[in-house]
Amino acid sequence: MAKQVLSNAVLLEGNELEVTHGYLIIRDGVIEEISEGAPPKRAKDIKRGFILPPFVNAHTHIADSVAKDIYLGKTQPEVVGPVGVKFRELRLRTESEVIAAIRATLRDMPHTGTLAHCDFREDGLAGIELLRRASNPSVNSIILGRPSTADELDEVIRASDGIGLPSLEEFELTALKRIARKVAAAKKIFAVHVAETADAQSEVGRALELDPSFVVHGTWATEEDFDAINRAGVHVVFCARANSMLGVGVPPIHLALATGARFYLGTDNVTVCQPNMFEELAFAWACLRRASSGAGGEEARELLRAATVEPKILFDLPWGPIQEDSPATFMVLARGQNLVSLTDVHAGIVNRARADNIRAIYRNGKII
Numbered sequence: 001m002a003k004q005v006l007s008n009a010v011l012l013e014g015n016e017l018e019v020t021h022g023y024l025i026i027r028d029g030v031i032e033e034i035s036e037g038a039p040p041k042r043a044k045d046i047k048r049g050f051i052l053p054p055f056v057n058a059h060t061h062i063a064d065s066v067a068k069d070i071y072l073g074k075t076q077p078e079v080v081g082p083v084g085v086k087f088r089e090l091r092l093r094t095e096s097e098v099i100a101a102i103r104a105t106l107r108d109m110p111h112t113g114t115l116a117h118c119d120f121r122e123d124g125l126a127g128i129e130l131l132r133r134a135s136n137p138s139v140n141s142i143i144l145g146r147p148s149t150a151d152e153l154d155e156v157i158r159a160s161d162g163i164g165l166p167s168l169e170e171f172e173l174t175a176l177k178r179i180a181r182k183v184a185a186a187k188k189i190f191a192v193h194v195a196e197t198a199d200a201q202s203e204v205g206r207a208l209e210l211d212p213s214f215v216v217h218g219t220w221a222t223e224e225d226f227d228a229i230n231r232a233g234v235h236v237v238f239c240a241r242a243n244s245m246l247g248v249g250v251p252p253i254h255l256a257l258a259t260g261a262r263f264y265l266g267t268d269n270v271t272v273c274q275p276n277m278f279e280e281l282a283f284a285w286a287c288l289r290r291a292s293s294g295a296g297g298e299e300a301r302e303l304l305r306a307a308t309v310e311p312k313i314l315f316d317l318p319w320g321p322i323q324e325d326s327p328a329t330f331m332v333l334a335r336g337q338n339l340v341s342l343t344d345v346h347a348g349i350v351n352r353a354r355a356d357n358i359r360a361i362y363r364n365g366k367i368i
Contacts, residue, residue, distance in 0.1 A: 003027045004365065005043035006332070010345060012052040013322045015309050017301055019345050024051060026328040029365035034324055049359060050333040050349065053308040053321055054115035055277035059216050059237045059266025062119055062275070063131070066093045066101035070271050076197060076246040079271070082170060086271060090123075099134045105270055106136035110368065112276045112355045113331050116140035116317055118266070120164035120191075120216075124148030128159045138368055142315050144191055150175070157182060162189030162213070167196065168203050180210040189213045189314070191237075195220040197248045208232050213314060214264070218256075219249045226252075226259040235262045235314070238306075240284045242268035253284060254292040257299060265307045277307050281350045300347035319363075328365040333357040 007023040013034060022036035023043060067089035071079045080086050090098065109117065121127045121143050128145045135141055144164030145156040157163065163183050168176065183190040192210065194203040196217040204225040207215050214235040218225065221236070229236055238251040256263050265284060267275040284303055288295050309321045319329035333339065333349070336357050342348035360367050 003032075005039050005041065006046050006051065007039045007043035008045045008048055009332075010048060010050045011322055012050065012304070012345070012349075015305075015321050017052070017305055017309065017321075017346065024322075026362075026365045029328055031322065031324055031326050031328050034322070046332055046334075046359070048335055050335075050339070050345070050353075051322060051330050052304075052333070052349070053312075053319070054329060054331055054361065055113045055307050056264070056311040056315065056317065057109070057114050057117040057266055057275050057277055057280075058214075058264035058311050058315075059239055059268055060117045060119045060275055061122075061269045061271075062102050062105050062117070063090060063098055063121065063123075063127070064269045064271040065105040066090065066098045067271055071246060076248050079246060080269060082166075086269070087122075089271075095130065099130060102131065102134040103136065105275065106134065106139050106141075109136075109275060110138050110361055111358070112274075112278055113358055113361065114139070114275065114277050115319075115329070115361070115363070116142065116311075116315060117275065118142040118144065118164075118189075118191075118311075118315060120144050120146065120166075121160070122146050124152050125155050125159055128156065138363070140315075140317060142189070144189060147179075153179060153182060157186050157188060160188070162191065164189075164216075165192045167193050167200055168206055169200065176210055180212075184211065191216060193217055195225070196243070204228065208234065216266070217243065217251065219243045219251045221252065221255070223255050223259060226255045226261040229256075230259050230261040235264055235310075237264045237266045238284065239266045239268040239280075240287050241280055242272045244283075244287075245272050250287045252291065253288045253303075254295070257288075257292075257295075257302060262310065263306050264311045265303070276355065278354055281307055282352075285347075285350045297344040297347050300344065300350045303350050304346050327363075329363050330361075331358055332360045332362070334359045 004026040011020040023039040025033040145160035147153045194215045320326040
């Protein structure tokens with residue numbers, strides 16, 4: 001593969017997304033060099049555009065793509081509870097309809113900078129196989145299954161990347177412990193929804209006893225909960241837009257930051273909102289600023305890390321941060337009208353960047 005040089009760039013480099021003004025050299029699909037200033041030879045001038053890692057959407061339910069906006073006029077339990085309208089709609093749709101809807105969503109993800117997502121897939125082994133058939137080679141799908149019956153658990157673990165459970169209230173403790181033990185023995189991902197609604201506030205402590213890989217929502221988690229999450233070394237996935245649109249509140253991201261708890265960002269059910277991480281970042285930033293007016297550039301950087309580099313290790317993704325010897329997998333954002341005159345790069349991207357700023361997405365040195 002020929003050498004490529006991108007110059008006049010603002011690079012968000014390394015795991016900390018440090019800002020570097022300079023150029024980047026790609027050779028054989030790998031970032032060979034990053035330096036400040038002007039490159040020594042001819043290069044492609046990206047006109048002070050931004051180079052940053054692709055987005056990772058840490059929590060989705062993309063089969064819901066087949067029935068968008070069914071939440072209208074309904075409460076969260078009425079939409080996604082155990083007997084919610086979501087499950088009724090999925091039963092009414094044909095397999096080909098569901099696959100077509102999933103494929104449309106997966107095709108849309110790269111257009112908004114997302115190259116990986118972690119999906120909580122219901123319907124047991126059949127649900128996992130359906131999502132695999134609908135897969136898109138441009139997007140890494142991490143599939144967490146959910147057994148339809150106790151007898152199906154071993155098969156679901158083998159066929160998936162792990163297990164993703166709904167609220168703990170839906171399981172007996174003995175069943176939860178059995179599931180957690182089996183997933184741990186298989187060395188796969190184990191995740192649980194916790195404290196999404198006000199009546200599920202007590203779930204965090206019980207979930208941590210199961211040694212999960214991560215927990216989802218924490219909308220009603222307390223400062224003590226986040227202290228415990230931090231001590232356990234567990235990440236929490238915040239889904240601010242979906243929580244808000246389902247009327248259950250907004251996650252206390254400021255408490256995670258205050259306690260040092262690590263977190264990712266996800267968009268949750270496609271029936272509620274499109275999996276657009278630009279929109280998720282901007283909304284999460286607004287929620288954070290509402291709760292803590294002292295939030296500034298460093299907090300914005302943490303949000304951006306949560307949507308890009310933070311999830312890459314857990315999900316074993318085939319790329320890394322923007323650094324030398326890493327695969328050349330990243331997105332290029334043009335300045336555009338909305339990204340000129342920024343006084344803080346991280347806050348500017350979090351609050352203002354849009355899908356129409358994307359000028360290219362590279363995967364292993366090739367524009368996809």
